[in-house]
């Protein structure tokens with residue numbers, strides 16, 4: 001239900017809070033104080049709503065899902081919650097009386113950037129759907145003190161600055177000291193025989209306290225409120241009084257620093273495994289606190305764990321929380337004395353796992369020794385699971401050593417988290433049809449043969465209320481007028497928009513909306529000192545910087561246009577602005593080189609008055625959720641050009657299409673399903689398919705032969721050596737042509753280059769036919785119908801978690 005507060009009641013609520021927290025009146029408050037006060041008012045409204053909702057959930061004794069993820073890329077909360085509560089109008093009115101502008105207050109909220117990219121943003125979109133559709137659910141993660149770094153570009157170099165989000169972000173967090181748990185690390189485990197059999201004795205461990213900070217997320221136009229529980233580490237009181245008394249304050253404080261280090265900072269690598277001990281400790285910290293919390297809640301409600309897997313689903317988002325499998329085993333075995341077999345079955349039937357990447361460098365493997373040292377009991381359990389699984393496979397596939405070795409959890413001194421997840425859960429899913437097929441046929445093919453029933457697909461989605469209704473109010477009004485408001489609850493209704501594909505007035509309005517959004521975006525960038533021509537085509541590639549995503553291929557295309565224009569300044573070409581937004585992992589050299597190339601190419605073009613009338617390149621600094629919310633509605637061309645087979649799904653592709661951008665892309669990830677949705681006539685597909693790529697590798701791919709034999713490629717690659725804006729890019733030339741170990745161009749940019757150029761030209765030709773373009777745009781908006789996160793969540797609920805909503 002929408003909240004029924006009147007403006008008057010709201011006014012009283014806000015005034016009381018201002019007085020309590022600052023001792024001031026509304027007239028005396030500054031913007032920061034007013035933002036925080038509004039946030040506190042919303043939190044209070046949410047608390048009441050949650051109390052009612054949780055009572056109902058409890059009464060109905062419904063099965064719940066717990067979603068464990070190391071990342072939630074939340075972004076801002078004030079606007080989202082006001083929108084979902086249906087209170088934007090009331091807040092706007094009250095604030096106006098005191099001369100505050102709600103839109104300005106929104107800008108005072110820092111982004112909660114507790115995630116890297118796709119995986120973390122997906123988790124946040126899912127929380128919105130779970131709340132809106134009133135599924136019993138809770139998210140668990142870590143309350144990082146610093147979120148994903150802030151990006152600054154200095155002379156083309158990416159600099160990383162700390163993201164201090166808590167001052168300003170903390171108003172959304174409700175500290176729950178009453179729900180703290182202790183997490184144990186290190187120490188020793190002994191096995192002892194007692195009258196009741198073999199017992200384990202765990203001694204000499206270090207303890208850290210995990211304190212939950214709850215963030216509430218309102219469902220849209222529903223009674224639901226989801227809770228995202230973020231754990232912070234706190235020193236358990238082991239203050240060293242002796243050292244303190246001797247004046248050794250440093251030593252006295254040492255313990256504390258160590259404990260609190262755990263949730264200091266989010267690791268900034270996306271699609272890449274970072275084998276740091278602190279990261280492993282973060283993972284166990286999340287998992288242990290969450291599982292203890294789940295068990296204690298369950299016992300409180302039911303008084304027994306015998307019905308645990310009937311009432312609880314635990315979902316692990318990628319392998320990062322994989323240790324929840326042995327942790328749950330540990331508690332069932334050691335604390336509640338279930339037999340190994342019973343515990344094992346309970347765990348498997350409770351846990352499900354989503355894989356988000358096939359990149360081998362992202363696969364988590366931890367040294368056995370490290371796991372043993374950090375969590376000795378967990379290590380013992382993993383060993384036990386490994387042995388029993390290998391034994392089972394040995395019975396099924398006698399003599400097939402190679403196969404069994406590939407499926408083992410422990411091999412060559414390493415613990416393979418993906419294998420642990422597949423073995424320890426009842427469901428394994430990929431995030432697009434193509435990706436799930438690749439999991440079955442390649443990454444997990446042995447497991448698929450052994451237990452095909454575990455494998456399934458759930459194509460990703462995006463929170464369409466956030467990414468259409470809140471981010472693009474103009475388009476929302478048009479949709480409301482054309483198809484009514486039902487699509488807000490039921491994304492599939494967006495398909496009704498197709499009816500307007502021949503309506504010239506609607507198509508013109510679509511064009512006007514896009515232009516207005518582009519002007520808004522240009523104005524926003526103007527404030528940051530970046531000038532963009534809103535009348536040029538906005539060609540957007542916004543995503544993490546990664547070789548496989550091939551920002552470089554996009555740059556090579558732009559360089560080709562650049563060289564064409566240098567050769568013939570009179571060449572007719574519609575003005576285009578190529579917008580890049582991307583953070584590179586701090587230690588990722590090639591990614592940073594690509595940013596430098598984009599930056600210098602941009603500077604080079606700016607110096608040429610003829611060129612810059614036709615093509616401009618803009619690198620948008622510090623891409624984050626809030627910037628994406630402004631950028632998606634302004635995008636006209638969506639660049640989704642990963643090497644086929646590598647992008648698990650992509651979700652920016654969905655957000656841009658839903659805002660009317662046309663996709664130029666490869667048959668990769670969810671692009672394949674976008675293609676199914678809109679058809680060849682409404683999308684620009686180019687390049688090799690995933691199968692073509694496999695074949696090409698098998699045949700032997702030689703980047704240098706493209707370089708030597710294809711004139712356009714030669715010209716572009718050569719220009720890298722000459723450089724731009726006075727900087728040579730020999731590093732990238734070498735990456736493409738020479739490569740490490742003689743394999744140049746590992747993501748096959750050159751193989752797809754010519755087709756990409758050709759299709760880009762076709763796209764420009766269509767752009768000149770505004771009517772056709774607008775029609776295609778409309779089909780994309782309507783076709784986004786199947787990518788609402790609500791649909792993904794219904795798939796998970798029905799096919800994996802086996803949960804039903806409140807009503």
Ligand code: 475
Nearest residue numbers: 118119270271272356357648649650651
């Ligand atoms: C995919 N992150 C997108 C998105 O499903 C997909 C991995 C290891 C360590 C740290 N971070 C990661 C990812 O694997 C990740 O973000 N994957 C992304 O998940 C949601 O849409 O294609 O690349």
